Amino acid sequence: xxxxxxxxxxxxxxxxxxxxxxxxxxxxxxxxxxxxxxxxxxxxxxxxxxxxxxxxxxxxxxxxxxxxxxxxxxxxxxxxxxxxxxxxxxxxxxxxxxxxxxxxxxxxxxxxxxxxxxxxxxxxxxxxxxxxxxxxxxxxxxxxxxxxxxxxxxxxxxxxxxxxxxxxxxxxxxxxxxxxxxxxxxxxxxxxxxxxxxxxxxxxxxxxxxxxxxxxxxxxxxxxxxxxxxxxxxxxxxxxxxxxxxxxxxxxxxxxxxxxxxxxxxxxxxxxxxxxxxxxxxxxxxxxxxxxxxxxxxxxxxxxxxxxxxxxxxxxxxxxxxxxxxxxxxxxxxxxxxxxxxxxxxxxxxxxxxxxxxxxxxxxxxxxxxxxxxxxxxxxxxxxxxxxxxxxxxxxxxxxxxxxxxxxxxxxxxxxxxxxxxxx
Amino acid sequence: xxxxxxxxxxxxxxxxxxxxxxxxxxxxxxxxxxxxxxxxxxxxxxxxxxxxxxxxxxxxxxxxxxxxxxxxxxxxxxxxxxxxxxxxxxxxxxxxxxxxxxxxxxxxxxxxxxxxxxxxxxxxxxxxxxxxxxxxxxxxxxxxxxxxxxxxxxxxxxxxxxxxxxxxxxxxxxxxxxxxxxxxxxxxxxxxxxxxxxxxxxxxxxxxxxxxxxxxxxxxxxxxxxxxxxxxxxxxxxxxxxxxxxxxxxxxxxxxxxxxxxxxxxxxxxxxxxxxxxxxxxxxxxxxxxxxxxxxxxxxxxxxxxxxxxxxxxxxxxxxxxxxxxxxxxxxxxxxxxxxxxxxxxxxxxxxxxxxxxxxxxxxxxxxxxxxxxxxxxxxxxxxxxxxxxxxxxxxxxxxxxxxxxxxxxxxxxxxxxxxxxxxxxxxxxxxxxxxxxxxxxxxxxxxxxxxxxxxxxxxxxxxxxxxxxxxxxxxxxxxxxxxxxxxx
Numbered sequence: 001x002x003x004x005x006x007x008x009x010x011x012x013x014x015x016x017x018x019x020x021x022x023x024x025x026x027x028x029x030x031x032x033x034x035x036x037x038x039x040x041x042x043x044x045x046x047x048x049x050x051x052x053x054x055x056x057x058x059x060x061x062x063x064x065x066x067x068x069x070x071x072x073x074x075x076x077x078x079x080x081x082x083x084x085x086x087x088x089x090x091x092x093x094x095x096x097x098x099x100x101x102x103x104x105x106x107x108x109x110x111x112x113x114x115x116x117x118x119x120x121x122x123x124x125x126x127x128x129x130x131x132x133x134x135x136x137x138x139x140x141x142x143x144x145x146x147x148x149x150x151x152x153x154x155x156x157x158x159x160x161x162x163x164x165x166x167x168x169x170x171x172x173x174x175x176x177x178x179x180x181x182x183x184x185x186x187x188x189x190x191x192x193x194x195x196x197x198x199x200x201x202x203x204x205x206x207x208x209x210x211x212x213x214x215x216x217x218x219x220x221x222x223x224x225x226x227x228x229x230x231x232x233x234x235x236x237x238x239x240x241x242x243x244x245x246x247x248x249x250x251x252x253x254x255x256x257x258x259x260x261x262x263x264x265x266x267x268x269x270x271x272x273x274x275x276x277x278x279x280x281x282x283x284x285x286x287x288x289x290x291x292x293x294x295x296x297x298x299x300x301x302x303x304x305x306x307x308x309x310x311x312x313x314x315x316x317x318x319x320x321x322x323x324x325x326x327x328x329x330x331x332x333x334x335x336x337x338x339x340x341x342x343x344x345x346x347x348x349x350x351x352x353x354x355x356x357x358x359x360x361x362x363x364x365x366x367x368x369x370x371x372x373x374x375x376x377x378x379x380x381x382x383x384x385x386x387x388x389x390x391x392x393x394x395x396x397x398x399x400x401x402x403x404x405x406x407x408x409x410x411x412x413x414x415x416x417x418x419x420x421x422x423x424x
Numbered sequence: 425x426x427x428x429x430x431x432x433x434x435x436x437x438x439x440x441x442x443x444x445x446x447x448x449x450x451x452x453x454x455x456x457x458x459x460x461x462x463x464x465x466x467x468x469x470x471x472x473x474x475x476x477x478x479x480x481x482x483x484x485x486x487x488x489x490x491x492x493x494x495x496x497x498x499x500x501x502x503x504x505x506x507x508x509x510x511x512x513x514x515x516x517x518x519x520x521x522x523x524x525x526x527x528x529x530x531x532x533x534x535x536x537x538x539x540x541x542x543x544x545x546x547x548x549x550x551x552x553x554x555x556x557x558x559x560x561x562x563x564x565x566x567x568x569x570x571x572x573x574x575x576x577x578x579x580x581x582x583x584x585x586x587x588x589x590x591x592x593x594x595x596x597x598x599x600x601x602x603x604x605x606x607x608x609x610x611x612x613x614x615x616x617x618x619x620x621x622x623x624x625x626x627x628x629x630x631x632x633x634x635x636x637x638x639x640x641x642x643x644x645x646x647x648x649x650x651x652x653x654x655x656x657x658x659x660x661x662x663x664x665x666x667x668x669x670x671x672x673x674x675x676x677x678x679x680x681x682x683x684x685x686x687x688x689x690x691x692x693x694x695x696x697x698x699x700x701x702x703x704x705x706x707x708x709x710x711x712x713x714x715x716x717x718x719x720x721x722x723x724x725x726x727x728x729x730x731x732x733x734x735x736x737x738x739x740x741x742x743x744x745x746x747x748x749x750x751x752x753x754x755x756x757x758x759x760x761x762x763x764x765x766x767x768x769x770x771x772x773x774x775x776x777x778x779x780x781x782x783x784x785x786x787x788x789x790x791x792x793x794x795x796x797x798x799x800x801x802x803x804x805x806x807x808x809x810x811x812x813x814x815x816x817x818x819x820x821x822x823x824x825x826x827x828x829x830x831x832x833x834x835x836x837x838x839x840x841x842x843x844x845x846x847x848x849x850x851x852x853x854x855x856x857x858x859x860x861x862x863x864x865x866x867x868x869x870x871x872x873x874x875x876x877x878x879x880x881x882x883x884x885x886x887x888x889x890x891x892x893x894x895x896x897x898x899x900x901x902x903x904x905x906x907x908x909x910x911x912x913x
Binding site: 055058323326336338339341342343344345346347348351352354356357358359362363364365366367368 | 838
């Protein structure tokens with residue numbers, strides 16, 4: 001019923017199809033990979049970019065919002081920058097190309113383009129479902145990234161920073177990362193522009209946590225004000241695995257971050273935290289599909305949004321509890337400070353529950369700054385604009401502080417404060 | 425709590441899938457031929473002695489409907505409906521405008537007696553304790569009788585079937601019909617506009633507080649018949665009306681279609697309270713038969729300080745697709761939605777509300793309690809939307825689900841769209857089962873398991889039951905008990 005019969009392609013769709021045609025000869029991949037790419041592009045051509053009629057894209061009408069697609073630019077002189085947290089091991093991807101010399105002691109790092117060339121990446125390239133536009137775009141165009149394996153029982157002292165920098169044009173990257181049993185690590189996935197020129201970035205992180213792995217994964221998206229960022233995080237949690245996933249969006253013009261999480265091992269625990277700072281004319285959509293698929297798993301999700309200017313924010317959060325997933329405990333909350341009448345925020349927190357012995361809940365709020373809080377500060381001599389800034393900062397800093405690692409918290413708070421100073 | 429004991433007793437008397445109102449009445453009927461076409465619509469319109477403009481309105485809707493597609497976004501599954509395999513008009517013979525109850529077919533009166541619906545005014549008057557309720561009884565496609573018409577007339581209240589209103593008050597109908605749910609609104613509403621056969625019309629003039637509760641009782645009796653009723657309620661400036669709606673149908677193996685449209689209009693300072701106890705035949709324990717209930721209900725708080733409140737108890741129907749909504753257009757207007765949806769067997773419920781905040785200082789409140797048991801699926805789907813100009817809007821939403829058994833599903837799909845910074849929106853939803861602790865606490869005081877569950881469930885839905893008029897509250901509590909029968913253990 002939801003089949004889209006698109007007779008005419010939009011400018012952006014045409015540009016994507018043409019870009020594919022122009023690159024096909026030089027995109028890395030063996031026969032199987034090329035076959036998959038062809039199929040994905042064909043699906044994209046047939047279905048078109050998703051519109052609001054597709055439920056999963058209800059608030060982000062990509063067909064309408066993605067007006068144009070920049071040309072593919074492969075070569076650009078970009079230098080890696082200092083890591084967010086001092087002492088991190090940096091794995092840079094500059095303009096979509098990974099560093100062949102990248103190495104970190106104790107873990108196995110391969111270039112994703114090599115995985116494409118030998119065909120071992122083919123199976124992972126497929127789209128997740130019929131509405132997976134990001135999977136299709138990324139699978140068609142992906143050139144490089146890192147495939148990382150952290151061996152079992154490995155504990156990484158320093159964080160690893162996946163530093164994705166780009167200037168303009170199109171960048172499509174992928175990061176399959178597998179954490180062995182009982183491994184422990186912190187990964188910072190950073191997407192950042194070095195110019196103000198428009199770029200289209202698609203990036204998929206495919207994360208697997210084996211039994212008992214304990215991982216912190218941070219996504220920091222601070223792209224330019226003209227950029228499109230289509231991100232997708234696929235996660236699979238094994239028995240007793242623990243994942244702390246922090247997603248911070250503070251940039252981009254059109255952003256869609258999809259979090260597709262499969263809690264597949266008993267005793268697994270997910271902590272998801274999100275901070276979305278929205279300004280100018282941006283449109284930012286965070287969409288979570290979280291499946292509790294086995295008994296005795298826990299998750300908590302807290303998303304905080306601040307909306308300024310003419311920005312629009314979206315949070316769609318679906319918690320799905322499978323029929324046998326008894327004793328699931330899942331709590332989700334989405335709080336928004338809407339500080340403008342010219343912007344908007346839409347929330348769609350969903351519960352889909354097929355097991356009876358569960359505790360699931362969600363809460364969503366949208367409001368301006370509480371006037372009594374403002375009064376409290378102003379009564380103590382803090383001028384209004386400063387008081388407002390303090391309250392907004394506190395609203396999101398609270399989330400970041402949960403990370404506990406001092407240097408990391410400080411660095412992220414620095415990013416947030418800088419953004420707020422610029423926009424508030 | 426006496427009501428709980430009563431519920432339990434009621435439950436005991438009934439087998440697992442016995443539906444109390446499942447009897448069929450053999451009565452002579454007038455039927456239009458099967459199928460849907462412009463001719464059938466002309467036939468219905470002629471039967472109703474409608475003016476030309478009404479026929480045009482219907483035909484226009486029908487032509488639009490032909491171009492529309494059945495919606496598929498709801499979480500309900502059913503075999504494709506063949507809209508040409510239905511009777512769109514079925515009326516008991518000899519009911520062409522009975523002047524008094526004496527002229528009504530006694531067989532029909534017995535139906536309502538059996539259903540416990542008071543149609544004889546003197547009987548109603550004789551009952552000292554029960555408050556008086558004026559009733560419009562709709563049987564298949566026509567309104568059979570409307571009680572207390574004269575007394576209501578004295579107060580200036582018009583309460584009659586919509587067919588009569590089209591003939592007698594064309595100006596009001598022209599002004600308001602389709603002004604809240606336009607003919608092209610959605611697939612089922614458009615179908616309804618083309619083929620609606622009867623329903624109730626209420627008009628409460630300026631400053632009048634309707635002296636009694638108004639009620640419509642819908643009964644589907646004929647086989648393969650769709651019921652398409654249309655209700656229109658208008659409360660002028662400062663008026664108040666409380667309206668109740670009840671419905672039942674015989675037990676049959678095949679599914680039957682019910683696609684109604686209800687429009688409410690509240691002008692300045694007016695208040696409309698609309699309560700529904702929906703108890704259409706839900707199908708048997710294997711999911712065979714039952715009513716497909718595709719209903720569009722919408723209230724328009726057109727005036728300043730107006731208020732519309734929906735209360736619904738949904739226990740029947742094989743499929744429920746229903747979203748009673750409020751358009752808060754007037755400044756300081758208020759919308760409320762209180763719902764209990766109980767599903768058991770193979771029932772599928774996809775229900776909720778929409779609160780569209782357009783005016784300034786508008787507020788809305790949503791309390792939804794879903795209870796799923798057996799193999800049923802129960803979805804709350806709601807939208808709260810705050811327009812850019814709707815400053816100081818307030819919304820509070822609470823939707824809780826309770827699961828009884830591990831074969832059922834409970835789902836929550838709220839949409840929250842805010843475009844004004846001064847809005848304050850709070851939404852919360854929980855899903856859980858009756859905790860062992862709660863059950864143990866009640867049972868160790870000597871209360872048997874089934875009764876303990878009924879007690880806890882009645883506590884769970886208390887917030888909504890409190891919103892129902894007294895006589896409905898008792899019935900609703902009983903219904904919940906019956907619906908959950910067989911789900912314990």
